[in-house]
Amino acid sequence: MRILEGSIQLVANYSDWKAIKKITITEKTDPLNIIEFLASLTGSVDGKVESNLKKIVDLEKLDKTIDELGLTKGDAVKALEEINSRKIAKVINEISANPNYQKNQQKEIGEFLKTYATRKTLKACGLMVDYSQIEIPGMGRLKKTKA
Incomplete structure (x- = not known):
């Protein structure tokens, strides 16, 4: 064998x-x-994606826009509507338009921002959207990610 x-x-x-x-x-x-x-691994890697994203765009502006939505547990339908709203899209387009990057790279950055916004809005509604949110007994603690 x-x-x-x-x-x-x-x-x-x-x-x-x-x-x-x-x-x-x-x-x-x-x-x-x-x-x-x-x-x-996903929690560790996702955290580094976000920290590096903060180095190239004003992520606080997107965070503020998302926080202003006032999402709470049970607002998943509203969150999904807001993710595709003009308000979120406007901020994403604005902060991804970094002149240091070519148009195709700006589009890629915009897609990272859309993913970030999706995760953040759904987490605000109490939904588990990351494997790193799962309590893994062998890890000895509840892994929490920043909402």
Whole structure:
């Protein structure tokens, strides 16, 4: 019998982000362990996407616009309407129009901002939109991400 083995690794040594996360996978590895490992990566990576996004756009302006919506638990329908509203689109278009980037890059930045706005508005409604929000007993704590 041949034992297949693999691994998933993340090594980060960038600015204030120092992380080494790895898992060895064999035929006996429980898929739940793999799911938990991958979920732990998403929180870390998503946080760094947002912190780097803040370096190139005025994310506070989008945050303020989203906060002004006054979303609370149960407002998911309103949140979905607002994500596609002119008000949110205007702010996204304004802050993604960074002259340091080409038009195709500005469009990409706009898509990152739309994703950010979607996640933030749905979280404000009490919805779980990130795997990192799941309580993983092996991690010893409830992983919370910034709304």
